[in-house]
Amino acid sequence: MLQITDIEIKKRLAFDNPWWEKGGIDTEVQGWPRRAYFDGFMRLVEQTAVNRAVVLMGPRRVGKTIMLTHAIQKLIDDGVEANRIFYVAVDTPTYTGISLEQLLRWFMEMHGHERADRLFVIYDEIQYHPDWERHLKSLVDSFPAMRFIASGSAAAALKVKSNESGAGRFTDFLLPPLNFAEFLRFTGQEGVDKAIDLATMECDLDQLNEAFVDYVNFGAFPEAVLKPDVRASMDRFVANDIVDKVLLRDLPSLYGIADTQELKRFFTVLAYNTSMEVSFEGLAQASGVAKNTIRKYLDYLEAAFLIHRLRRVDQNARRFKRVTHFKVYLTNPCIRAALFGPVNSKSKVMGLMAETAYFCQIAPSILSKITYYARWVGGEVDLVELNLVNQRPEQVGEIKWSDRPAQKPAKELKSLIAFCKKNKLSSAEIYTKSARAVFMCDGIALNMMPVSEASWLKARVWIGELIAEGRDPRTLDPLVTETQSPNEKT
Numbered sequence: 089m090l091q092i093t094d095i096e097i098k099k100r101l102a103f104d105n106p107w108w109e110k111g112g113i114d115t116e117v118q119g120w121p122r123r124a125y126f127d128g129f130m131r132l133v134e135q136t137a138v139n140r141a142v143v144l145m146g147p148r149r150v151g152k153t154i155m156l157t158h159a160i161q162k163l164i165d166d167g168v169e170a171n172r173i174f175y176v177a178v179d180t181p182t183y184t185g186i187s188l189e190q191l192l193r194w195f196m197e198m199h200g201h202e203r204a205d206r207l208f209v210i211y212d213e214i215q216y217h218p219d220w221e222r223h224l225k226s227l228v229d230s231f232p233a234m235r236f237i238a239s240g241s242a243a244a245a246l247k248v249k250s251n252e253s254g255a256g257r258f259t260d261f262l263l264p265p266l267n268f269a270e271f272l273r274f275t276g277q278e279g280v281d282k283a284i285d286l287a288t289m290e291c292d293l294d295q296l297n298e299a300f301v302d303y304v305n306f307g308a309f310p311e312a313v314l315k316p317d318v319r320a321s322m323d324r325f326v327a328n329d330i331v332d333k334v335l336l337r338d339l340p341s342l343y344g345i346a347d348t349q350e351l352k353r354f355f356t357v358l359a360y361n362t363s364m365e366v367s368f369e370g371l372a373q374a375s376g377v378a379k380n381t382i383r384k385y386l387d388y389l390e391a392a393f394l395i396h397r398l399r400r401v402d403q404n405a406r407r408f409k410r411v412t413h414f415k416v417y418l419t420n421p422c423i424r425a426a427l428f429g430p431v432n433s434k435s436k437v438m439g440l441m442a443e444t445a446y447f448c449q450i451a452p453s454i455l456s457k458i459t460y461y462a463r464w465v466g467g468e469v470d471l472v473e474l475n476l477v478n479q480r481p482e483q484v485g486e487i488k489w490s491d492r493p494a495q496k497p498a499k500e501l502k503s504l505i506a507f508c509k510k511n512k513l514s515s516a517e518i519y520t521k522s523a524r525a526v527f528m529c530d531g532i533a534l535n536m537m538p539v540s541e542a543s544w545l546k547a548r549v550w551i552g553e554l555i556a557e558g559r560d561p562r563t564l565d566p567l568v569t570e571t572q573s574p575n576e577k578t
């Protein structure tokens with residue numbers, strides 16, 4: 089039987105690294121806009137103070153490979169010789185059964201590199217290599233002069249295994265779906281973006297709302313935004329490349345899930361009910377899945393960045409000891425639109441989609457960890473932000489794809505006002521379809537702003553400024569640290 093030779097593998101490695109010959113990446117890819125997270129990611133790639141591998145995590149089709157390719161070009165532009173940058177797509181069939189170290193050694197042999205040379209080594213889709221975390225950790229220890237970068241879509245595996253086996257050797261970086269501000273930039277609507285005055289918040293609201301509906305339908309995937317043919321077949325794109333590959337291949341292979349159709353059916357129920365309160369009992373009845381299995385599925389789907397659960401508090405902002413009810417948000421609003429059909433500004437479910445889209449702006453940040461919703465007999469509040477220290481509510485909000493709150497604030501916002509009074513809050517945020525105003529009701533200042541503007545603000549100001557400052561939006565910690573962890577000294 090014929091075997092793939094070393095020569096053929098080296099030819100494939102050269103094919104996957106065209107910059108060795110051309111001195112740069114493909115011109116078409118160079119022209120693609122860079123993600124808002126790019127500068128923060130490059131800080132980790134280029135920093136040398138700590139010997140760690142950078143693990144780029146995120147859902148499928150959010151642009152991880154493109155960002156890696158842009159990083160390669162940035163390194164070349166900054167003076168790194170092209171033949172010192174090595175890229176491998178681990179899921180390439182040619183490399184099946186070959187260790188990460190062997191691939192590296194072939195690269196070094198091809199270019200005459202030594203162990204002490206400063207090289208940049210990139211393993212894309214690394215989760216398809218068995219025991220990748222153990223092998224990558226060994227490479228980090230064995231080749232301390234080299235900078236290792238890895239990426240993968242099966243985020244559940246990356247998240248769990250990088251924490252368990254890579255302590256002190258891996259720094260993870262989350263790349264979420266496009267936020268609303270990025271969507272405006274990718275679609276060339278920066279005029280809408282730049283027209284928003286942060287002091288007055290004046291802008292072409294009709295145009296912004298139209299863009300917001302487009303974002304809900306297809307705007308979180310860079311490929312769908314930039315390629316009209318993909319956008320025209322979003323149902324196939326999402327079903328084949330996102331849902332099926334994650335639910336029918338990635339998660340089952342990682343966790344030994346036997347009934348893949350049950351998992352897919354369960355996820356479909358969640359997607360249909362995005363931003364709504366659900367319960368274990370209700371999910372079991374709607375999906376036909378056992379309650380114990382539901383808990384596992386929720387953990388898997390959340391680890392894979394497909395959903396986010398929002399916990400519940402009561403009217404006193406106290407958390408429940410036993411969690412039976414919670415909200416589920418898709419981390420990408422256009423998944424629902426692709427599965428069940430696109431929406432327009434008058435669709436009955438646009439309120440659910442607007443709330444999901446807003447939450448997508450804060451999901452990659454620490455805000456998602458301190459945000460809850462309140463529900464009690466006779467009332468509910470969409471968003472409750474708790475103080476990290478004293479766990480008391482600091483900010484509350486309602487999301488309505490409607491202007492009724494501005495017409496009858498006391499009636500439409502009765503629960504919100506009651507919650508504020510009970511918890512001694514002097515103001516609340518209300519995100520509307522187009523109303524922008526401030527009302528005083530029972531001593532509570534009700535600050536109203538269109539949800540499209542609020543989504544832009546969260547994406548552009550909160551996450552954007554943190555990345556610009558070199559901070560991780562999930563923790564507020566610096567992206568680049570100059571000190572070593574205790575594990576790194578061993």
